[in-house]
Amino acid sequence: MYPPTEPFETGRLKVSDIHELYYEISGKKDGNPVVFLHGGPGGGTDITDRGFFNPDKYKIILFDQRGAGKSTPSACLEENTTWDLVKDIEKLRELLKIEKWHVFGGSWGSTLSLAYAQSHPDRVKSLVLRGIFTLRKSELKFFYQDGASHLFPEAWDEYVAPIPEAERQDMVLAYHAQLNSVDEETRIKAAKAWAKWEMWTSKLYVDPAHIAHADDDKFANAFARIENHYFVNEGFMTDGQLLESQEIDKM
Numbered sequence: 001m002y003p004p005t006e007p008f009e010t011g012r013l014k015v016s017d018i019h020e021l022y023y024e025i026s027g028k029k030d031g032n033p034v035v036f037l038h039g040g041p042g043g044g045t046d047i048t049d050r051g052f053f054n055p056d057k058y059k060i061i062l063f064d065q066r067g068a069g070k071s072t073p074s075a076c077l078e079e080n081t082t083w084d085l086v087k088d089i090e091k092l093r094e095l096l097k098i099e100k101w102h103v104f105g106g107s108w109g110s111t112l113s114l115a116y117a118q119s120h121p122d123r124v125k126s127l128v129l130r131g132i133f134t135l136r137k138s139e140l141k142f143f144y145q146d147g148a149s150h151l152f153p154e155a156w157d158e159y160v161a162p163i164p165e166a167e168r169q170d171m172v173l174a175y176h177a178q179l180n181s182v183d184e185e186t187r188i189k190a191a192k193a194w195a196k197w198e199m200w201t202s203k204l205y206v207d208p209a210h211i212a213h214a215d216d217d218k219f220a221n222a223f224a225r226i227e228n229h230y231f232v233n234e235g236f237m238t239d240g241q242l243l244e245s246q247e248i249d250k251m
Contacts, residue, residue, distance in 0.1 A: 042226030044069025
């Protein structure tokens with residue numbers, strides 16, 4: 001990782017009557033443009049994300065997706081789908097007057113990268129994907145129902161704790177109810193438990209600082225609500241859509 005440099009430009013992009021996105025640009029002003037697509041969905045960007053790229057060679061563009069990070073309104077689920085985000089990426093590219101750019105994403109960022117590249121292949125110089133996640137039902141089942149639970153049993157016990165035993169046959173759906181409860185205390189408690197499960201399991205080695213991030217009310221609420229919203233709706237795409245041959249052939 002490169003030491004992160006300070007952005008030379010920050011701004012906000014109005015993408016709908018509801019949503020306004022935060023974006024920043026760092027690195028070399030006339031460098032090779034690369035856009036970083038963060039994870040979650042709902043995770044937002046972090047200053048360390050700039051460190052994936054050589055600031056002497058790349059024009060580094062980061063932005064917070066709808067409802068995440070510094071974008072507003074926080075944790076908003078309205079007008080928040082995969083295809084809304086794909087349109088937002090294009091609006092940002094047009095705003096910055098970039099003809100083509102490299103697209104870099106990990107985890108959910110890799111999902112969104114594929115969706116964008118399949119929708120706008122003529123705007124993508126290259127794809128760099130890590131921790132690839134394609135939002136198939138089998139992946140969601142492994143992570144949130146039966147699979148990762150066997151690898152991280154202690155973390156799993158904490159994850160299922162807020163959910164009544166009778167509702168645990170579909171953890172994503174059960175969490176959806178609590179994350180959209182009218183009671184704020186219920187929502188935040190569920191959000192922290194959901195976020196903590198992901199923070200615990202998303203790295204090869206458990207990082208206490210990463211797990212502690214889940215204790216932040218604002219972060220946990222946005223992260224958990226948005227991520228769960230996407231997963232309940234299966235990413236707003238058909239199962240395995242991103243891996244279908246006709247979609248891959250578009251890139």
